[in-house]
Amino acid sequence: MSKKPTAGPALHKVIMVGSGGVGKSALTLQFMYDEFVEDYEPTKADSYRKKVVLDGEEVQIDILDTAGQEDYAAIRDNYFRSGEGFLCVFSITDDESFQATQEFREQILRVKNDESIPFLLVGNKCDLNDKRKVPLNECQVRAQQWSVPYVETSAKTRENVDKVFFDLMREIRSRKTEDSKATSGRAKDRCKKRRLKCTLL
Amino acid sequence: MFYKNYAVRTDLQAALASASCHNSMDFDSPEEKEFPGLYASEAVDAKSKKSKEESDFSEGDHDKHSKKDLLIGRRKDKKEKGKDRGYAALEGESSPEEELDTKSPSKSKKSKTFKFTSSKSKEKREKSRDKEKEPKGPEEDPVHKTKDKEKDKEKERHHDDKDHKKKDKERKEKDKKDKSDKKDKKDKKSKQAQQEDSIGEEEVLALGYPIFGVSISLATERSRCHDGIDLPLVVRDCIDYLQQEQSLKCDHIYKVEPIKTRLMHYKRLYNNREYDASVDELNIPTACSLLKLFLRELPEPVLTTDLVARFEEVASHPKVTEQQAELQQLLEQLPKCNRTLLAWVILHFDAVIQQERYNKLNAQSLAMLLSPTLQMSHRLMVALLCHCANLFPDVKLIKYVPPLTSASPGLPDTPEDIQTELRKQDSLLTQIHSEMNAGFISKKREEQLWEVQRIITQLKRKLRSCEKKQEKSIDELEVTTSVTSTQPAAQQAVPPTVPTANINEDTVDSMSAPSQMNTSEHQPDEPNAPATPPPNPVEYTIDKQTGYLLLPKTNPQRDELLRLQMEYDELIIWQNELKARILAERNEMFRLKQLYEQEAQKPQAAPQTSQEQLPAEADYERIIEHYTRENALLEHKKKMLGKELKAERRACIALQVELRMQHF
Numbered sequence A: 001m002s003k004k005p006t007a008g009p010a011l012h013k014v015i016m017v018g019s020g021g022v023g024k025s026a027l028t029l030q031f032m033y034d035e036f037v038e039d040y041e042p043t044k045a046d047s048y049r050k051k052v053v054l055d056g057e058e059v060q061i062d063i064l065d066t067a068g069q070e071d072y073a074a075i076r077d078n079y080f081r082s083g084e085g086f087l088c089v090f091s092i093t094d095d096e097s098f099q100a101t102q103e104f105r106e107q108i109l110r111v112k113n114d115e116s117i118p119f120l121l122v123g124n125k126c127d128l129n130d131k132r133k134v135p136l137n138e139c140q141v142r143a144q145q146w147s148v149p150y151v152e153t154s155a156k157t158r159e160n161v162d163k164v165f166f167d168l169m170r171e172i173r174s175r176k177t178e179d180s181k182a183t184s185g186r187a188k189d190r191c192k193k194r195r196l197k198c199t200l201l
Numbered sequence B: 001m002f003y004k005n006y007a008v009r010t011d012l013q014a015a016l017a018s019a020s021c022h023n024s025m026d027f028d029s030p031e032e033k034e035f036p037g038l039y040a041s042e043a044v045d046a047k048s049k050k051s052k053e054e055s056d057f058s059e060g061d062h063d064k065h066s067k068k069d070l071l072i073g074r075r076k077d078k079k080e081k082g083k084d085r086g087y088a089a090l091e092g093e094s095s096p097e098e099e100l101d102t103k104s105p106s107k108s109k110k111s112k113t114f115k116f117t118s119s120k121s122k123e124k125r126e127k128s129r130d131k132e133k134e135p136k137g138p139e140e141d142p143v144h145k146t147k148d149k150e151k152d153k154e155k156e157r158h159h160d161d162k163d164h165k166k167k168d169k170e171r172k173e174k175d176k177k178d179k180s181d182k183k184d185k186k187d188k189k190s191k192q193a194q195q196e197d198s199i200g201e202e203e204v205l206a207l208g209y210p211i212f213g214v215s216i217s218l219a220t221e222r223s224r225c226h227d228g229i230d231l232p233l234v235v236r237d238c239i240d241y242l243q244q245e246q247s248l249k250c251d252h253i254y255k256v257e258p259i260k261t262r263l264m265h266y267k268r269l270y271n272n273r274e275y276d277a278s279v280d281e282l283n284i285p286t287a288c289s290l291l292k293l294f295l296r297e298l299p300e301p302v303l304t305t306d307l308v309a310r311f312e313e314v315a316s317h318p319k320v321t322e323q324q325a326e327l328q329q330l331l332e333q334l335p336k337c338n339r340t341l342l343a344w345v346i347l348h349f350d351a352v353i354q355q356e357r358y359n360k361l362n363a364q365s366l367a368m369l370l371s372p373t374l375q376m377s378h379r380l381m382v383a384l385l386c387h388c389a390n391l392f393p394d395v396k397l398i399k400y401v402p403p404l405t406s407a408s409p410g411l412p413d414t415p416e417d418i419q420t421e422l423r424k425q426d427s428l429l430t431q432i433h434s435e436m437n438a439g440f441i442s443k444k445r446e447e448q449l450w451e452v453q454r455i456i457t458q459l460k461r462k463l464r465s466c467e468k469k470q471e472k473s474i475d476e477l478e479v480t481t482s483v484t485s486t487q488p489a490a491q492q493a494v495p496p497t498v499p500t501a502n503i504n505e506d507t508v509d510s511m512s513a514p515s516q517m518n519t520s521e522h523q524p525d526e527p528n529a530p531a532t533p534p535p536n537p538v539e540y541t542i543d544k545q546t547g548y549l550l551l552p553k554t555n556p557q558r559d560e561l562l563r564l565q566m567e568y569d570e571l572i573i574w575q576n577e578l579k580a581r582i583l584a585e586r587n588e589m590f591r592l593k594q595l596y597e598q599e600a601q602k603p604q605a606a607p608q609t610s611q612e613q614l615p616a617e618a619d620y621e622r623i624i625e626h627y628t629r630e631n632a633l634l635e636h637k638k639k640m641l642g643k644e645l646k647a648e649r650r651a652c653i654a655l656q657v658e659l660r661m662q663h664f
Helices: A024-033 A070-082 A095-112 A126-131 A136-146 A161-181 A184-200 B002-026 B030-034 B040-055 B058-071 B075-088 B096-102 B138-157 B162-177 B216-222 B233-243 B260-271 B284-296 B305-315 B320-333 B336-354 B363-370 B378-391 B415-437 B443-483 B488-522 B525-531 B558-601 B605-612 B617-661
Strands: A010-017 A045-054 A057-066 A085-091 A119-124 A150-152
Touching: A010 A024, A010 A070, A010 A161, A024 A045, A024 A057, A024 A085, A024 A119, A024 A161, A045 A070, A045 A161, A045 B443, A057 A070, A057 A161, A057 B443, A070 A095, A070 B415, A070 B443, A085 A095, A085 A161, A095 A119, A095 A136, A119 A136, A119 A161, A136 A150, A150 A161, B216 B336, B233 B284, B233 B336, B260 B284, B305 B320, B305 B378, B320 B336, B320 B378, B336 B363, B336 B378, B363 B378, B415 B443, B558 B617
Parallel strands: A010 A057, A010 A085, A085 A119, A119 A150
Antiparallel strands: A045 A057
16 A cells, blocks of 8 residues: 555556546546547546656556446445545536535545545636636635645646646655554544644645 | 254354354454445345244244343353364254254354255255355355255255265364364364265355355356356366366376365365466366366256256156257256356366267266266266257357456457457456445455456547547548648648538438439349249239339238338449549549649748748647647537438438338
């Protein structure tokens, strides 16, 4: 689980969640292959692996792109359980998708049972600012409530695409280092400490 | 009679008790802890099943019932006692200790496990079932127990191997001596004398879902072959291994016993789904014995409890031809997975005896060796072997190629292979999900889930790009030629014009072409058509104008035939149009290429481009980006339009046909 420099590059597992059509796959594909796919094809589940250089260190990122549709909720838990960090995506042009993030957050916390799991709230489609339905401050307020960072992205223009993935990987990485340091007895302290830190952020 | 049963039960329970106690001490399977409810449902099932059975049998249990509840909490000491007794107890004895023992809380359910199926009356209830696979704790026991019993009962009807009995006893004695040494493999046996049986062995099962000792359907479901053949993987692997020529020809096949620990090692690997062909290669004795072990541990004979007697009846049928038909009929009544398993096993055995020259096994001797394992008579097995080619004509023993893993060298290349692989991976993924949903979760499993998902994603991407290549092949050529002309203006200009041109052509075609080409197309057919009619017994006429064959009005297929002919014509016309267009476009491509070459030679071309480049670098890049995107978009729109056109053309043809039907 923790990174072992001897045994190949560290592997960080990222899961994309959010309602259907908000651009999870678009963000993933833009990050993976620098391509933007216009046509919409619902995802059931897709998984990708990529080698990247994170702050000078070579690491691997596994991205699991999940289905937004409720139809696939049954298999979602299996994936959530193995995720180390989450990008919770909504579309700034669709208020419902924003409301749905609440539910995704809850589902993740239920499965991971950890308030401080690496997590980013991502408002996608920021190139369509003229069609914005979700006010910026509302997003920020929610992020603050959850003590998570909020970032706006555009899969189309690639704005902040790398940023969200790299920010999340950094969180996962620091989380892992903490974990490996923390002895099992201090596990609870660590959780608290971690939470405090987040609120400061 | 009743006492006898009773004693057996208590013995078994004693054995179980020590097993579960042992387990809980030695193995703390994490699954069990994390998902405590997991096995509960199974236990409940078993319980409800049992409670039914119990009603037939309540007299005997009566006593225990009343006391059962009082005795909670005394499990541990009872267990030790029970255990001692387990091997020492005499038939028919039901001492107070045993009684107490049966009531320990963990076993209160089990006390009902007795299953009396068809032959309730003749009770030689000698049960000895090895308690392998139980690291999961007490709740699951009842299930196995029930099954085991059934199985044993079946076995009684057939011949049991004597040597097993011997071994059994030996082991029992040994057990007694070192029961304190818990690490030792332990066979939990009740000791009713006439027990055959087997290789009980306590195993560390990482997951609570064994492959051995469960029904065929369950075993198949739990360890699928992902290529659509419903066999448990272990059976498939063994048969695959033994079907190799050098195995079939080896005179050790089905004769030599493997090293026991090795056999158990493989059993454990399969039970834990850890078998990896590249790491642990089978050998002939192990493969034979593993297959036999699987068959022997089935809770029900392959031929099923219900049908086995009827099979036996048929096998004694004097007329060979009728025998085959009747066997066929019975085989059809078997559950599908039983039939598949039987077919594979029998066909494999048949392949073995085909090599009699080398392995010295013929139908008779092989049946001698293996009919007990299959829980059928020698005669029946010989009959099946003799008819197998006709009984299972549709079954071919195909070597299993497991789904790719990330360690595999590469993905398949042709769309068909990709599709096949995708189906396998999907099947594998479904299995992983269902196992995980059932609570079988480990780090390794999660890794595998991601890996399979990743392979599926890659396969899908590859398939999509293959499809795109095919779809576009022609149009694409044109686009690429224009793209090579590098000037952004040209890039943008050419692709859009192509689709519009196509659209025009298409729409025009579908309006006008059919009527004109129609007649010309069919003129040449006419002379041929009249030549064929005479020999044909069906009466029909030929329409002079169109050359269509016309059936008499009374014939119900008249319309159908007419419609098909018309549709055929229309499609031929369409084909010709498309061919003509391809030709035209090839010419156009050639023309454009020439034009481009000419342009390239002219020096004036340069100033034009430099004008375009006047804006600053960044602007220039943005323009290129803009056009690339626009182009992609247009390309996509074009594709959609093409699809629409195709659909519309089809509709047109249908209408046209209907319209012309009116004339007849």
